[in-house]
Structures are given as C-alpha cells and as structure tokens.
Amino acid sequence: MSKIELLSPAGNPQKLRTALAYGADAVYASVNHFSLRNRASMDFDMETFAESIKYTHSLGKKLYVTINGFPFNAQLDRAKEHLRTMASLKPDAFIISTPGMILMSKEVAPEIPIHLSTQANVLNHLDAKFYHELGVERIVTAREISLNDLKEIKDKVPSLELEIFVHGSMCFAFSGRCLLSALQMGRTPNRGSCANDCRFPYKLYVENENHGTLLRLEEDPDVGTYIFNAKDMNLASHLKEILDSGCIDSLKIEGRTKSAYYAGITAKAYRTAIDDYNVGNFDADIYQRELHTTKHRGFTDAYLLSKPFDKRNTQKHDNAISTGSHEVAGLVEGEDAYFMCKYKIYPDEEVELVLPTKTIDEVDNDIGTIYKRDNIYYLKLKKIITQKGKELESVHSGNVNPIQLPVKLPRYTFLRKQIQESVFEV
Numbered sequence: 001m002s003k004i005e006l007l008s009p010a011g012n013p014q015k016l017r018t019a020l021a022y023g024a025d026a027v028y029a030s031v032n033h034f035s036l037r038n039r040a041s042m043d044f045d046m047e048t049f050a051e052s053i054k055y056t057h058s059l060g061k062k063l064y065v066t067i068n069g070f071p072f073n074a075q076l077d078r079a080k081e082h083l084r085t086m087a088s089l090k091p092d093a094f095i096i097s098t099p100g101m102i103l104m105s106k107e108v109a110p111e112i113p114i115h116l117s118t119q120a121n122v123l124n125h126l127d128a129k130f131y132h133e134l135g136v137e138r139i140v141t142a143r144e145i146s147l148n149d150l151k152e153i154k155d156k157v158p159s160l161e162l163e164i165f166v167h168g169s170m171c172f173a174f175s176g177r178c179l180l181s182a183l184q185m186g187r188t189p190n191r192g193s194c195a196n197d198c199r200f201p202y203k204l205y206v207e208n209e210n211h212g213t214l215l216r217l218e219e220d221p222d223v224g225t226y227i228f229n230a231k232d233m234n235l236a237s238h239l240k241e242i243l244d245s246g247c248i249d250s251l252k253i254e255g256r257t258k259s260a261y262y263a264g265i266t267a268k269a270y271r272t273a274i275d276d277y278n279v280g281n282f283d284a285d286i287y288q289r290e291l292h293t294t295k296h297r298g299f300t301d302a303y304l305l306s307k308p309f310d311k312r313n314t315q316k317h318d319n320a321i322s323t324g325s326h327e328v329a330g331l332v333e334g335e336d337a338y339f340m341c342k343y344k345i346y347p348d349e350e351v352e353l354v355l356p357t358k359t360i361d362e363v364d365n366d367i368g369t370i371y372k373r374d375n376i377y378y379l380k381l382k383k384i385i386t387q388k389g390k391e392l393e394s395v396h397s398g399n400v401n402p403i404q405l406p407v408k409l410p411r412y413t414f415l416r417k418q419i420q421e422s423v424f425e426v
Contacts, residue, residue: 011256012043023271068117154247168254198228234299295322325422330415338402
C-alpha cells in the first residue's frame with residue numbers, strides 16, 4: 001500500500017480546514033513574510049496561524065511553513081527573527097529556497113526539518129545530494145523534471161524525500177524564474193509579488209528599421225495573443241505511473257490564492273485516486289470529472305512523462321479566463337442545517353452535494369429532500385427559508401442570510417450546479 005503524502009495549499013484558515021476535511025495529509029501555508037504568495041499569506045495573522053497549526057496537529061496531520069522568498073542583505077536580520085518566531089509555533093517543516101536561509105534555519109531552529117522549495121530548481125542527483133548534505137530532508141523538485149530523473153535521484157540519494165507538483169498553475173518560465181512582472185510592474189515574482197503579467201493578452205508588431213514602418217500583426221480569429229499564458233498542470237491521469245515508480249514521497253497541489261472549493265475538490269480528487277490505487281481500482285475518469293469542475297485555464301500533463309520540447313499543448317493562447325463545468329451554489333460553513341448562498345438557487349431545483357464524508361442520511365421533509373442517484377447526493381429545496389424564518393422566491397449570492405437545509409450537513413459541504421459540459425482528454 002502506498003504511504004505517499006497528499007499535500008494541499010492553505011491560503012487562509014478556511015481553505016486549510018477545507019483541504020484537511022477533504023483528505024489532505026498535510027498543508028502548506030505562511031504569514032505575510034518571506035513567502036512567494038504574499039497576497040494569500042495576508043489572510044493569516046500570527047494568532048490564526050498558530051491556531052491553524054494546532055488544529056492541523058489535532059487531526060494528526062502536518063503543516064509546513066513556506067519561507068521561500070529571496071531576501072536581500074538588509075532583510076537578513078528580519079528573516080532570522082521570522083524563523084525564530086515560526087519555529088516557536090512548532091510547524092512540521094520550513095520550505096526554504098536558498099542555501100543561506102538553510103544555514104540560518106539550522107542555526108536558529110535546528111529542531112525544524114527543512115524542505116527545499118521548487119524555486120531552487122533541483123533537476124539532478126548531484127544538486128539533490130548537495131542540499132541533502134546541507135541538511136535538507138525533502139526536496140520539492142522543479143516542475144520540469146522527468147519521472148526517470150526522479151527515480152535516479154531516489155536511487156542515488158535514498159534517504160532524501162522527494163515531493164512533486166501534480167496539479168495547479170504553471171509558470172511559462174523555468175519554475176518561476178521570471179522577470180516579466182518585475183520589468184513591467186516593478187513586482188518581483190521571487191519575492192512574493194508576481195503581477196501575473198504572463199496571463200495578459202499582448203498586441204504583436206513588426207517594424208521595418210529602414211523607414212520606420214510599424215505594422216500590427218493580425219492573428220486568425222479565436223487564436224488570440226495570450227502568448228505567455230500557460231495551461232494548468234493536471235497529473236491525475238498519470239497517478240498510477242507516479243505511484244508505481246516508488247520514488248515519490250509527497251504529491252503537492254498548487255493554489256494558495258485559489259478558492260476553498262478548489263482546495264476541497266483537488267484534495268478530494270487526489271485522495272480518492274491514491275485510495276483507489278491502493279485497492280487496485282484506479283479510474284482516471286472519476287478524478288478528472290471532479291477536477292474539471294474547478295476553475296482552470298485548460299489542463300496539460302506537463303513534463304513529468306515527456307520532455308518540454310516534445311510538448312505543443314502547454315500554452316493557452318486564446319484567453320486566460322478560468323473555466324469549470326460547475327458553479328459553487330452554496331457552502332455549509334458550520335456543522336448545522338444552514339448554508340450560505342454563493343450563486344443562485346430556486347425552489348424545486350436539483351443541486352448536487354459535495355461532501356467531505358462518504359455518506360449521509362437521505363431525508364424528505366417540509367424544507368426539502370436529499371437523495372442519492374448514481375452514487376451522487378442531491379438536494380431539492382421545497383422552500384427557501386432564511387434562518388430568521390423569512391420565505392424567499394429564490395436566493396442569490398448577494399444574500400448574506402443563512403438558508404435552511406432539510407437536515408444538518410457536514411461542515412464544508414458544497415452545493416454546486418453544472419453550468420456546462422465537462423470535456424476532458426488529460
């Protein structure tokens with residue numbers, strides 16, 4: 001049986017709890033210091049971060065702190081103090097990018113394991129051995145690495161843990177080594193403030209230097225000019241090959257800035273895939289249907305099983321709009337008989353329930369019905385009634401009143417509606 005870890009993003013306390021509820025073994029998160037996701041990290045303060053570590057540990061699971069920014073000389077004293085502060089909260093590891101920060105961590109917090117960030121771009125066993133001898137227990141390898149190279153690293157350095165990204169946004173540059181945002185917006189990607197300039201459309205021009213003529217290049221309809229926009233990684237269909245290799249210790253999902261729904265559904269899909277693999281019942285279509293309900297830029301299986309120059313489908317040139325087959329209609333925020341509307345719901349409308357548990361009781365009462373069809377639970381509200389007892393003709397996302405359910409549902413249950421067909425080839 002595979003003992004591989006499933007590691008999910010935690011951009012705020014709600015996303016953290018959602019990912020853990022849907023099957024993540026561990027989460028990674030940070031406060032707004034020395035992290036490459038400053039925008040996400042602003043949703044944690046020191047108090048909520050400390051509480052989140054305690055909560056994660058209460059479930060027997062792990063939390064890794066991302067401290068993977070690239071500090072200047074003037075910031076080293078602050079970085080050292082930050083390491084001390086984070087160590088006092090007793091996380092399960094630090095995720096660090098640079099040799100200097102590794103040495104500093106070993107000095108001020110020798111009891112905290114060190115994981116090497118993907119920003120270090122490890123692609124071979126010599127670099128892996130170097131960092132392992134420096135004190136790194138786990139390496140988050142570059143997204144551009146192949147499964148064969150991972151096998152060789154594990155063979156050469158068997159005591160080193162290997163973690164790979166299996167899902168989420170990809171950078172058009174080499175593992176985040178991009179200066180586009182810094183050049184155009186003054187926001188440095190490797191210091192946590194990427195402006196995502198690669199997601200924008202660009203107009204292309206050609207100039208004749210002899211007489212200064214400048215012409216705009218016209219593209220075919222629907223081709224577009226999103227020339228840097230990478231599709232999202234999705235390796236769920238290849239999970240069997242990854243697990244069969246026996247060289248991977250942790251599967252990592254990208255997405256601290258994404259929604260709680262994304263955190264829950266990606267954890268659920270990959271948790272199911274791992275569990276199914278362990279009982280010899282792997283079915284990629286099941287996991288892909290779930291993953292395609294989330295917002296995404298189109299999916300690619302990236303480079304783990306093929307060389308980068310062999311791929312011609314990793315960019316999405318027509319637009320950068322995230323699409324998904326479903327819309328989140330509601331969320332059960334507490335373990336009670338109410339939900340908050342996130343889209344729009346009408347009486348007698350069938351809404352799918354996505355649960356952090358495998359089963360719930362079916363019910364039929366004056367408020368509504370919950371029933372199961374084709375192994376999926378559905379809800380139909382006969383009446384839309386607020387917590388204060390007011391009956392509505394419909395409810396929309398702008399309504400901040402909790403809406404009654406026919407029965408209590410598990411916390412972090414999602415209500416969702418299909419808005420388009422799910423078509424996938426990943």
